[in-house]
Amino acid sequence: MPDVTLVVRGLAEAGEAGRLEQAVGRVGGVEAVSVNAEKELLAVSYEGGEAELERIEQTVREAGFEIEPTPGAKNAGG
Numbered sequence: 001m002p003d004v005t006l007v008v009r010g011l012a013e014a015g016e017a018g019r020l021e022q023a024v025g026r027v028g029g030v031e032a033v034s035v036n037a038e039k040e041l042l043a044v045s046y047e048g049g050e051a052e053l054e055r056i057e058q059t060v061r062e063a064g065f066e067i068e069p070t071p072g073a074k075n076a077g078g
Contacts, residue, residue, distance in 0.1 A: 003045045004053060009066040011037040016065075023063045027055050042067075 011017055017037040024033045024044060029052045032045040042060065046052050060067045 002048070002053070003043065004056070006042045006044070006057070006060065007068040008035075008040050008042045008060060009068070010064065011035065011040050020060065020063050020065065023059050024056060027059050028052075030056065 008020065011020065017035040020042065021033050021035045024030060024042065027046070029047040030044060031047060032043075034043040035041070036043075044056055046056065057067055
């Protein structure tokens with residue numbers, strides 16, 4: 001199961017972390033989600049590969065946030 005951490009811009013407002021966590025948690029194959037709003041980080045454990053990672057990233061964008069992969073994130077999908 002790959003793990004990936006993404007930098008998510010725009011999490012400063014209260015409630016945004018929970019909203020994003022719920023949205024990503026609904027993506028198929030996602031096993032665990034953790035959001036740290038203070039550090040603007042989203043950590044996700046999921047089953048799958050590059051296609052699933054792209055779905056997670058798209059979900060973050062659709063929720064209204066900008067994302068930046070942390071080093072090594074593009075290799076997480078295998």
